[in-house]
Structures are given as C-alpha cells and as structure tokens.
Amino acid sequence: MNQGFDFSIAIGGAAGQGIATPGNILARTFVRRGLHLYAYNAYQSIIRGGHIFLTMRVSDREVLSHGDQLDLLLCLNQDTMTRHLRHLGPGACAIYNSDTITPGEVADGVQLCGMPIFEMTGDRKNKLAQNTAALGVMVHLLGLDFEILEAALELQFGRKGEAVVSSNVRVARAAYDYSHERFTPLPVPLPHNEEPLAVWTGNEALAMGGAAAGVKFYCAYPMSPSTGVLHWMAKNARELGIMVRQVEDEIGVANMAIGAAHTGVRAMCATSGGGFALMTEAIGSAAMMEIPLVFINVMRAGPSTGVPTKTEQGDLWQALGASQGDFERFIVAPESAEDAFHTIGEVFNLADRYQCPAIVLSDLLISEGTFSVPPQSLDMYPPIERGKLIRDAERNGTNGTYNRYLDTEDGISPRAVPGTPGFVHVVATDEHDEEGILISDEFTDPHKRRQMVEKRARKLSDALTRIPPPEIEGVEDAEVTLVGWGSTWGVIREAMEQIEARGVAVNRIAVKWILPFHADAMSGLLAAAKKILIVENNHSGQFARFLRGETGFSAHGHIRKYDGEPFMPHHIADGVLAHLAGEVPGGVFVPEQEIRV
Amino acid sequence: MTVELRHKPLTAKDFKGKVDPDWCPGCGDFALLRATQMTVAKLGLQPHEIVCVSGIGCSSNFPGFFGSYGMHTLHGRALAVATGVKMANQNLTILVTGGDGDGYGIGGNHFTHTARRNVDLTYLVMNNQIYGLTTGQVSPSSSVGMKTKSTPFGNVERPVNPITSAIMNGATYVARGFSGNIKQLRTLIEGAINHPGFAVIDVFSPCVTFNRDNTYAFFRGRVVPLEKEGHDPGDWKSACERAMEWGDRIYTGLFFQDPTVAPLHALEPILDDAPPVCQVPEPLTATQADRIIQRMM
Numbered sequence: 001m002n003q004g005f006d007f008s009i010a011i012g013g014a015a016g017q018g019i020a021t022p023g024n025i026l027a028r029t030f031v032r033r034g035l036h037l038y039a040y041n042a043y044q045s046i047i048r049g050g051h052i053f054l055t056m057r058v059s060d061r062e063v064l065s066h067g068d069q070l071d072l073l074l075c076l077n078q079d080t081m082t083r084h085l086r087h088l089g090p091g092a093c094a095i096y097n098s099d100t101i102t103p104g105e106v107a108d109g110v111q112l113c114g115m116p117i118f119e120m121t122g123d124r125k126n127k128l129a130q131n132t133a134a135l136g137v138m139v140h141l142l143g144l145d146f147e148i149l150e151a152a153l154e155l156q157f158g159r160k161g162e163a164v165v166s167s168n169v170r171v172a173r174a175a176y177d178y179s180h181e182r183f184t185p186l187p188v189p190l191p192h193n194e195e196p197l198a199v200w201t202g203n204e205a206l207a208m209g210g211a212a213a214g215v216k217f218y219c220a221y222p223m224s225p226s227t228g229v230l231h232w233m234a235k236n237a238r239e240l241g242i243m244v245r246q247v248e249d250e251i252g253v254a255n256m257a258i259g260a261a262h263t264g265v266r267a268m269c270a271t272s273g274g275g276f277a278l279m280t281e282a283i284g285s286a287a288m289m290e291i292p293l294v295f296i297n298v299m300r301a302g303p304s305t306g307v308p309t310k311t312e313q314g315d316l317w318q319a320l321g322a323s324q325g326d327f328e329r330f331i332v333a334p335e336s337a338e339d340a341f342h343t344i345g346e347v348f349n350l351a352d353r354y355q356c357p358a359i360v361l362s363d364l365l366i367s368e369g370t371f372s373v374p375p376q377s378l379d380m381y382p383p384i385e386r387g388k389l390i391r392d393a394e395r396n397g398t399n400g401t402y403n404r405y406l407d408t409e410d411g412i413s414p415r416a417v418p419g420t421p422g423f424v425h426v427v428a429t430d431e432h433d434e435e436g437i438l439i440s441d442e443f444t445d446p447h448k449r450r451q452m453v454e455k456r457a458r459k460l461s462d463a464l465t466r467i468p469p470p471e472i473e474g475v476e477d478a479e480v481t482l483v484g485w486g487s488t489w490g491v492i493r494e495a496m497e498q499i500e501a502r503g504v505a506v507n508r509i510a511v512k513w514i515l516p517f518h519a520d521a522m523s524g525l526l527a528a529a530k531k532i533l534i535v536e537n538n539h540s541g542q543f544a545r546f547l548r549g550e551t552g553f554s555a556h557g558h559i560r561k562y563d564g565e566p567f568m569p570h571h572i573a574d575g576v577l578a579h580l581a582g583e584v585p586g587g588v589f590v591p592e593q594e595i596r597v
Numbered sequence: 598m599t600v601e602l603r604h605k606p607l608t609a610k611d612f613k614g615k616v617d618p619d620w621c622p623g624c625g626d627f628a629l630l631r632a633t634q635m636t637v638a639k640l641g642l643q644p645h646e647i648v649c650v651s652g653i654g655c656s657s658n659f660p661g662f663f664g665s666y667g668m669h670t671l672h673g674r675a676l677a678v679a680t681g682v683k684m685a686n687q688n689l690t691i692l693v694t695g696g697d698g699d700g701y702g703i704g705g706n707h708f709t710h711t712a713r714r715n716v717d718l719t720y721l722v723m724n725n726q727i728y729g730l731t732t733g734q735v736s737p738s739s740s741v742g743m744k745t746k747s748t749p750f751g752n753v754e755r756p757v758n759p760i761t762s763a764i765m766n767g768a769t770y771v772a773r774g775f776s777g778n779i780k781q782l783r784t785l786i787e788g789a790i791n792h793p794g795f796a797v798i799d800v801f802s803p804c805v806t807f808n809r810d811n812t813y814a815f816f817r818g819r820v821v822p823l824e825k826e827g828h829d830p831g832d833w834k835s836a837c838e839r840a841m842e843w844g845d846r847i848y849t850g851l852f853f854q855d856p857t858v859a860p861l862h863a864l865e866p867i868l869d870d871a872p873p874v875c876q877v878p879e880p881l882t883a884t885q886a887d888r889i890i891q892r893m894m
Contacts, residue, residue, distance in 0.1 A: 032894070198893035208889060214879025217685050240885055241867050243684050243874045247677070248710040255674040259650070259681025262668060265875035267685070285671050375893065380886035384879045391875070417875065418666035418682065419689055421645045426614070426660050426667030429653075437615055438661055438669070 005035075005060040005191050008067050009138070012084055013076025016048040022074070022131050023054050023370075025152045026138070027199050030058050031372045034193025038490075039370035040066040040566065045224070045308045051079055056370075060191045064336070064490030066369075068570045071186075072141065074134050075101055085110075087594065093186070095137050097130040113137055113183050120174040132168045136175030143189025146176050198375040202337035202366035203228025203270075205373075206296055209344030210268045211240055212380050217260040217267040219245040219253050221275055224308045225364040226298035229270040250275035254282030254295065261286070261293040262427065264391045264417035266348055270296035273315045274305065276322070283357050284323025289427040290405070290415070290456070292351035292358070292387075294344065299363040301564045310564030311364035313486060313537040316514070316546060319359045326453075328460045330358035331514040333486030337371045338378075339512070345382035350466060353387040354459045355415055361514070363537070365566045366487045390416040390423060403434040407451060411458030460516060467513045469521035472528075474507030480576055481529035482508040483555065485543045488535050488567060495572035502577060511543070519550040526553040533579055535559045535572055541588070558588045565593045609634040612644065614662040625776030625802030625813075626656050626723050630663065632774075632782035633692065633721065637665075639783075640790060642690055649692045650679040652699040655730045656723035656802065659694035673704030676711040679718050680861075686873040687717070687862040690790060697724040697738040701757045705737070712766035712795050717860035719789040720797045722759065725804035726811045733807035743810055759799040760840035764833055764853050770796035771836070771853040775820050776803060777813055781849065788851060794860045801849075816847070823850030830854040 009026065011019050023039070030037050038057045044050035057067040070088055075081040075096040081103055085094055090109030098114030106112060115137060121129050132153070139149045150169055157164045200208070207229045210218065218237075220230040230246065237244040243260070247253045253269045261267040271279065276297040286293060299315045301307035319331050330350050334340035340362060351358040404425040406413040413434075416423030430440040431449055439448050472481070474496060484492045489510045499506045509525055526532060532555040534544045539562040548554050559575035561567055571591035578584050612634040620626050637647060647665035651657035653672035660667030666689075670678045679693045700708055700722045711718065727745065728734040734747035738759065743752045763771045770792040774782040782800065789796035801816050828835060828850070836852040862868055871877075881889075 196894060198890065200893050204893075211889070212881060212886070216874040216877055216879070217681070219681070236889070238866055239888065240881065241871070241874065241877055243865065243867060245680075245684065248706055251674065252677040252707055252710070255670065255677035256681035256684075258670070259668070259678035259683075260685035260875075261681075262678075263682055263685040263689075263873070263875035265685045265873075266879060267681070281671055282674065285674075289668070289670075373893075375890050378890065380889065381880055386879075418648045419645060419686060421643070424644045424664065424666055426649075426669060428661070428669035429671055430669060435615060438658070 005188060006057070006063070006067070007059070007071050008055060008057045008069055009072040009074070010053060010055045010070050010084065011074045011076065012051065012053045012080030014049050014079070015044065015046050015052055017076045018128050018131050019052050019054055019076065021156065022135050023056065025135060025156050026056060027370055028155070029148060029152050031197040031199045033190065034195050034197055035060060035191065035372070036063045036197065037199060037370065037372040038063040038066055040365070041368065041370075042565065043309050051083070053080070053084075060193060065494050065569055066566070068568050072138065074138070076130065077101065091187075093141055093183075095134050111184060113141070113179065115175060115178065120178055121171050129171050132171045133175035136172035137179040137183065140176050140179040141183060141185050143185050146173065149176070195374065197372040199370060199372055200337060201228055201368060201370050202340055202362060203298070203368065204232050205337040205341040206270065206344060206360070206362060206367065207232035209341040210294075211236065211242065212341070212382055213266060213345035213348045214384050215266045215268045216241060217243045217257065217265045219247050219256050219269050220271065221247055221250050221253050223250075223272045223275045225300055225368045226270040226272050226275070226296065228367060229296065250278035251282065254279035257293055258282055258286050258289070258291055261291050262289070262417065263419070264389060268294045268296065268344070270298060272298050272300050273302050273318060276315065276318065280322040281324070283329070283359070284325050284327060285429045286357040287323070287327040287329065287456070288429050288431075290355040290413070291427070292355050294348055294351060294358045294360060296360040296362060298367040299361060301562070307564045309364070311537060311566050312562060312564065313363060313488075314542065315361065316542040319361055320515070320546065322359065328354070328356055328457055329515060330356070331361065332358070333361040333512055333514060334366065335486065335489030335510060335512055337366055337369065338373050339489075340366060341378060342382070345384075349383065349385040350463065352385060352389070353412070354463060355387065355412060356459065361486060363487050388412055388414045390414055391420060404436045405432060405434045405452065405455070407434050407455050411455045411461070463516050464518060467516065467518065469518040470509050470511050470525065472507050472509060472525055475505050476507070478505040478507040478530070480504060480506045480531045480533060480580070482506060482533050482535055482572070482576070483511065483547070484508065484535040485511040485514070488537060491567045491569055492535055492572060494569040495576075498569055498573040499576050502573065504576060504580065506576065514546070517550050522547070523551040523553065526551060531556045531579070533557045533559055533576060535567070535575075537561055537566065556587075557584055560588055560590055561593070563593045567591070606641070607638050607643070609638045612637055612664040614660070614664050616661060618662045619658070620655060621806050623805040624655070625725060625800070625804070626659070628776035628779050629721060629723055629774075629782060629800050629802060630659060632779045633663065633786055636783050636786040636790065640787065647690045647692060648679075648682055649694060650675045650682065651694045652704060653730075654696040654699045656694060656696040657699055673699055673702070674707065675699065676704060676707040676718070676720065680711060680714070680716045683716055683718060684862060684865070685875045687868060688873055691718045693718050693720045695722060696729075697722060697726060697759075698728050698736045701759060702737040708762070709766045712763055712768040712797070714861045715767060715769050715794040715858050717793055717862060718795055719786070720795065721786070722797065722799045723802035724759065724799050725802050725808055726756070727804050727808040729804045729807050740810065745807075758840060759797070760852050761837045763797040764836060764840075767795075768797050769794035769855045769858045770851075772796075772798045772851045773849045774798055774800040775816050775849050776800060777817055778820070778822075778849065781822060785851060788854075792854065792856065793863070794856070794858055819845060819847040820849045821846050823848050823852065828852075
C-alpha cells in the first residue's frame with residue numbers, strides 16, 4: 001500500500017455546471033507541485049444535465065489508476081450529494097453550497113463543509129460562483145497558500161479579462177477565509193516535489209506521439225472517445241505544418257489517409273469502434289497496395305452505438321478480423337498515455353519497414369483520462385525509419401525495370417512515391433503481379449497469386465525480433481499470475497500491491513503487442529505459472545480466446561468487467577481472493593461497481 | 598548558350614499502360630482513354646507528374662491501361678483517396694476515373710463532399726447507365742423502365758442527374774461528353790485539367806454488352822453540343838435547365854465553370870509558398886517540440 005501522500009478528490013454535478021474548470025485548475029496546481037495525477041471522468045453523452053463525476057487521484061509517487069477511495073467530495077448539485085456522501089469514510093470532507101444542497105446521512109468523522117454562497121458573495125445569480133468558492137475551500141483544506149489559487153485563477157480566466165479574474169479571486173478569497181475560520185484542514189498538507197510535472201490526456205499523448213513521429217497528415221471524423229486526437233491536431237496543425245482534415249465519414253477518412261500515405265507522408269487517423277468498422281475495408285486495401293499507415297481505434301463500450309462515453313476492451317476481435325482476406329498487420333494496445341505516446345513512433349517505424357497497416361487499440365480510459373507525466377521522459381525526437389522508400393525526385397529514371405512489388409528475399413519491395421521520375425507504376429487493390437499488373441481477371445495465374453500472398457506474408461517473418469516479448473513482472477514462483485492487455489496495465493500493478501498485502505504472492509504478464517504475437521515466449525511464461533487469471537474489460541474474454549488460440553493455454557480463471565466503468569484496484573484484488581477461495585462459480589469473477597458515478 | 602530539355606516531348610503512345618485494355622470490343626471507354634492520352638501529351642505533362650486514381654468497375658481498370666502513376670483503389674473510394682493524394686502533394690496532376698455505379702452509387706457521399714470542397718481533381722465518369730462488371734444490373738443513372746437482371750420488369754427508380762448534382766454540390770467545372778465525339782472529349786479534358794478546382798466530366802460511354810437502350814445510335818441521334826447553342830458556362834441556372842433535358846435533345850459540352858472559387862489546397866495556410874507535406878522533413882524542430890512541452894506544464 002502507498003506509504004506516502006495519496007489522496008482522491010471527486011467533483012460531481014450535471015453537465016453544464018462547469019466541472020471542467022475547477023478540474024483543470026486543480027490538475028495544473030497539482031502537477032506544478034510535482035505531484036502525480038490520474039484523473040478519470042465518468043460522464044454522459046449529454047451537453048446539459050445528467051450526472052458527471054470526475055475523480056482525481058493525487059500522490060507524491062506514480063499513480064496508475066483512479067484508486068479505491070474518496071477523500072474530498074465536491075458536490076455541485078443535490079444529486080451528487082445524495083449519490084456519493086455515503087462513500088465517504090472517516091477523515092473525508094464534503095464541500096457543497098449550503099444554500100441549495102442538503103447533506104443526508106453521513107458516517108462518523110466526515111467533515112461537512114457547507115458554503116453559504118449568498119452570504120459569502122452577495123450574489124444569487126452567478127451559478128458558477130459555487131465552483132470558484134469550492135476551490136477556495138479546497139485550497140484551505142489542502143493546506144495551500146491562497147496565492148497559489150490566485151495565480152491559477154489568473155491563468156485560467158486571464159483571457160476573459162481583468163474583471164472576470166478579480167471577481168473570481170474575490171469569491172475564492174471569501175470562501176478561503178470562511179473555511180479558515182470554520183473548517184479543519186486535512187492532517188497532511190499537500191506535499192511539494194522538486195520537479196514540476198506536465199499534464200495531458202491520452203488522446204493528446206496519441207496525437208503528440210504522431211507529431212513526434214513525423215505525422216504530417218491527419219484526418220478524422222469526430223467520434224467519442226477519439227475526438228481529442230483530432231482537436232489536438234487541428235489546434236496545432238499550423239504551427240507544426242500538419243495537414244488536418246475532417247472528412248465526411250470514416251470510410252472517407254481511411255481512404256484519404258491511404259491516398260496521402262501513398263505520397264510518402266506519414267499519415268494517421270483515429271476513431272472509435274463504429275468508425276473503425278467503416279474503415280476496415282480500407283485497412284485491407286492498404287495491406288494489398290502495401291501502403292504503410294496507422295489506424296487508431298479508441299475503444300468504447302459496444303456493440304453498435306453502445307455506450308459512447310464508457311470504456312471497454314471489446315474490439316480486439318474486430319481489430320484481428322478487420323477487413324476481408326488473409327493478410328499481415330500490426331496490432332498494439334498501449335498500456336498508458338505515456339506508453340501510447342512512445343508506441344505511435346514505434347509502430348510507424350514497423351509499418352514503414354514492413355509496408356503494411358498498423359492498428360493501435362486505445363480505449364476511453366487511456367484516451368480521455370488526464371494524467372501527469374514527467375516532461376523529460378518524452379522523447380520528442382524518436383528515431384524515424386522509413387524503410388525502403390524512394391522519393392528522390394532527382395534520381396535517375398529506371399522506367400521499364402522498376403517493379404513496385406518486386407519479389408525480394410525479405411518480401412519487402414522498394415517503394416517509390418508518385419512524382420518520382422522513372423518509377424511510374426500502378427498500385428492496386430486487386431491482386432497483381434510484381435509489376436503491379438492485375439492478375440485477378442484475364443491474367444489469372446495461381447502461381448503468381450501464391451507468389452504474391454507469400455511475398456506479403458514473408459515481409460513480417462522477422463517482425464517479432466523488433467517487438468519486445470512479454471515478461472513476468474513481480475515475484476517468481478507466485479501463487480497467482482495475472483494476465484492483462486492494454487489499459488489494464490496500471491490498475492493490475494496497483495491491485496498486486498493490495499493482493500500482496502492480503503498475503504498472496506502474485507506476479508503478472510502485461511501484453512501490449514497483439515500482432516504479431518510472441519506465442520513461444522508467452523507459452524514459456526504460462527507453462528511456469530501456477531494459477532493463471534486473465535483480467536479484461538469485456539464480457540466474453542476476447543483476449544483469453546486469443547491467447548488460447550496462439551498458445552494453447554487456457555486460464556484457470558477470469559476477472560472481467562463490462563459495465564462501462566474501468567476496474568478499480570480492489571475489484572481485481574477481490575477477484576483474486578475469491579478465485580483462491582474457490583468462490584467463483586463458472587470461473588469468471590465480475591466485480592460489482594460501487595455507485596460512484 | 599545551350600538549352601537543356603529536361604524531358605522530350607511526348608505523344609499519346611507514351612501514355613500507354615503496361616497492358617492493353619481488356620474492355621469488350623466497341624466499349625465506349627476506349628474513346629475516353631484515347632482522348633485522355635492525347636490530351637495529357639498535348640499539355641506537355643510527364644508520366645511521373647500524373648496520378649490516375651480509380652475505384653472498381655470496368656472503367657476503373659483505366660489506370661492499368663494508362664501510362665502514369667496509378668492507384669486502383671476500392672469500389673467507390675477513388676475521390677477520397679485522390680483527395681488524400683492531392684492534399685499531401687499539391688504538385689501532382691490527378692485524374693480520377695470510374696463509372697456511374699462507382700461514383701454516383703457506392704461513392705455518392707464522396708462525390709458530394711469532393712464537389713463541396715472543390716478539390717483540384719479531374720473526375721472522368723464513364724457513365725454507361727448499367728453495372729457491367731457484375732454482368733448487367735440497374736445503376737443509379739439507369740433510365741426509368743430499363744430492364745436489367747436486377748430489374749427484370751423494368752426500373753421504377755428515377756436516375757440521378759450527375760450534372761445538376763455536381764453543380765448544386767459545388768463542383769466548379771461540370772461537363773458532359775460522349776464517346777462518339779473524341780474531339781469534344783479532348784477539349785473538355787484539357788479544360789478540366791487546366792481548371793483549378795473540382796472538374797467533373799460525365800461521359801456517355803455505351804456498354805455494348807449489357808445496355809441495349811443507351812447505345813451509340815441512341816446518343817448519336819440526340820446529342821447536341823452546347824458550344825453550338827451559345828450557352829454561357831457562367832450561367833448556372835441555364836446550365837441546370839439544359840442538364841434537365843432528356844429526350845430528343847441531350848446536351849453535351851461544358852455546362853458550368855466558375856474559375857473564381859479557390860481549390861481546397863489553395864485555402865490551406867500550411868501550403869502557402871510551402872512544399873507539399875510529403876516533402877517536409879519528418880522530425881519536429883526544436884522550437885516546435887519545446888512549445889508542445891511548455892503548453893503541458
């Protein structure tokens with residue numbers, strides 16, 4: 001368990017009540033003090049109303065999930081108070097506008113911090129005053145100087161003019177003073193680390209990863225929870241010289257990106273499962289034409305429109321089976337926002353080397369979460385390897401001898417881009433020969449067809465040597481081995497600490513690279529494991545099925561969650577203990593989501 | 598003083614593809630291929646400066662028979678792919694070729710939005726009013742009453758009007774040609790390639806195998822070249838009125854042109870006096886990288 005400072009703040013209210021602003025101010029304040037942050041926003045597909053619940057976990061060491069507990073609850077409406085007050089334990093505080101919100105039953109030791117907003121501000125009309133006042137109370141409870149908040153408010157509202165800044169500072173000051181007179185600050189004040197951290201969302205990490213990897217063409221159709229990538233790209237397009245286009249649909253997106261990639265530019269696009277379904281035919285065409293590019297699927301709960309604002313790891317098989325036909329592709333599921341940033345550069349190099357499409361599986365948890373990151377850990381100049389790319393316009397012509405799909409020893413053919421004199425050729429989605437001439441119609445030739453299938457497949461024959469194999473993390477000879485993939489990386493790590501604290505030796509295997517898959521290495525690890533439990537954020541156990549197919553290993557049990565909310569560490573710990581106690585009929589443990597949202 | 602010619606003058610023959618067309622003998626598509634080869638040669642274009650993008654269908658086999666860079670993409674997606682090519686390398690001349698099913702049916706959405714964006718492409722639609730490669734089903738441009746394998750009792754749906762659709766959606770060069778008039782086709786294609794924006798030429802290209810209604814003979818008796826009618830291509834209302842005529846008189850020629858609308862790539866600030874994005878070095882500059890990090894702090 002965490003020995004240091006570990007603290008969770010939640011802000012609940014309806015859409016339109018302005019949760020984002022105090023959330024942003026707090027996030028910036030924390031990371032500037034060098035504190036680590038993991039924020040998860042449980043929201044609804046609604047612009048006004050509904051219930052939104054932002055959880056921000058802060059610590060003086062790295063945090064990898066939104067945690068299990070609540071220490072400070074800010075209720076912007078009665079609904080939040082009614083739903084969540086009962087989740088507070090001794091030592092926690094609830095902050096609310098006492099003019100409009102009434103607390104209900106409360107556990108012993110919970111401090112109720114009611115703010116009489118009218119008395120403090122003399123204003124009944126400004127509905128956002130309670131948000132600013134709450135920041136004043138929070139800053140006091142956290143043991144911070146008011147000047148820190150004043151500076152943050154100036155930064156947040158500076159664009160709106162001096163009058164807005166000063167009125168917010170006035171309200172915050174009144175609340176800070178009110179809190180100082182009446183409420184007891186938390187026993188441990190907010191610590192201060194030396195090095196300030198940066199803050200970003202997972203979507204920003206994906207976009208930045210693209211920018212650092214040399215993406216100069218990005219196109220998309222807006223779809224939650226992937227839209228943040230488009231927003232970052234659009235905002236930065238001019239400064240970074242990136243061509244950014246919003247397209248009429250995801251079919252157009254994928255095809256436009258392919259057209260761009262064919263010119264030699266690094267092209268990327270992002271969507272969610274529904275849009276990815278529309279892209280799939282084009283993904284196969286990129287494989288057939290041997291045009292490298294990166295498709296990001298930010299998974300949300302499905303099927304169909306599903307639950308647009310909730311998370312799930314439900315598209316693994318969609319990615320595995322994306323597009324008709326039998327072809328090679330890369331599939332990678334980043335573990336965190338920081339990992340997503342680095343993964344984009346890595347996977348572009350692979351796509352370019354092997355001239356094939358690559359699929360990145362993110363999910364709502366990673367993409368829309370807000371996280372701290374040490375800025376010095378971000379390599380803004382990753383290696384950029386374009387493979388056998390010919391785009392030298394001054395090169396001497398080779399007309400008549402250049403074959404786009406030359407059947408080389410490694411299967412990878414020199415790739416010339418349009419505009420290059422002397423390398424004129426046609427790329428085709430129909431099967432073609434080495435020259436690019438169609439063999440699907442009158443020239444049908446089974447020998448050539450076989451040759452081309454084998455050539456494309458052979459390209460990836462050494463790809464595994466460029467992908468790190470999965471490893472055991474944690475104690476050797478553990479009683480339980482947890483296996484997860486993608487975004488469950490962080491929460492499983494934190495769950496392991498709880499499991500060990502409950503007296504069970506546990507280790508884990510985190511899988512990031514799905515295709516091509518290190519089946520031999522994985523089989524070796526699984527053969528040595530005593531009890532394998534697979535953790536995934538879906539109902540049917542998509543990864544469990546994949547793993548059985550690749551290795552022949554069946555897990556001893558499963559921990560799955562498919563209610564739209566991400567795992568909290570104790571869900572996994574409870575699942576492990578239940579499995580060990582033999583209390584999981586059917587072998588699948590499904591944790592109950594406490595109503596924190 | 599010596600003048601070094603970078604490229605020798607080319608002829609239509611230099612734009613032959615690696616294989617000869619496998620279209621049915623008499624297919625209207627031959628005429629468009631020939632007219633296009635003659636026109637790009639006349640304009641002094643080099644094979645490596647052109648990308649010919651197509652979808653799927655008989656006419657979409659065009660890039661394989663044409664001697665330039667080519668992309669034979671998915672059914673209906675040629676315009677989306679071509680837009681990507683153009684926006685990543687605005688220096689290329691891009692021809693998009695396909696049929697009525699590819700462009701007005703499965704690709705209809707892209708047709709609308711490519712026109713709206715005024716992407717600088719030359720779109721040559723070989724309109725035979727039938728699905729030929731799938732052996733004769735009704736198409737979005739088939740006439741009412743037409744009997745096909747999928748409408749054995751006659752088509753009840755009204756056809757799309759490619760000319761008025763293109764004009765209404767914002768295309769800035771809209772023309773109609775006929776495979777029986779190569780001379781006019783050459784003029785129209787030349788105008789389309791020189792036009793800075795989305796240029797659509799709907800070409801009556803008879804399917805001699807599956808369409809018994811809209812034959813060469815059918816069109817020969819009806820086509821009236823607009824250039825002989827004193828039509829003003831700047832007048833979109835007159836253009837639409839003439840495009841709606843379908844009977845004894847069917848107009849061909851340039852219906853509409855508006856050269857004042859900027860093509861999409863000219864509206865993109867990052868391309869102002871700049872090389873194509875495909876030629877910009879990939880790594881971020883130090884200034885760019887530092888600013889990104891600063892905004893996260």
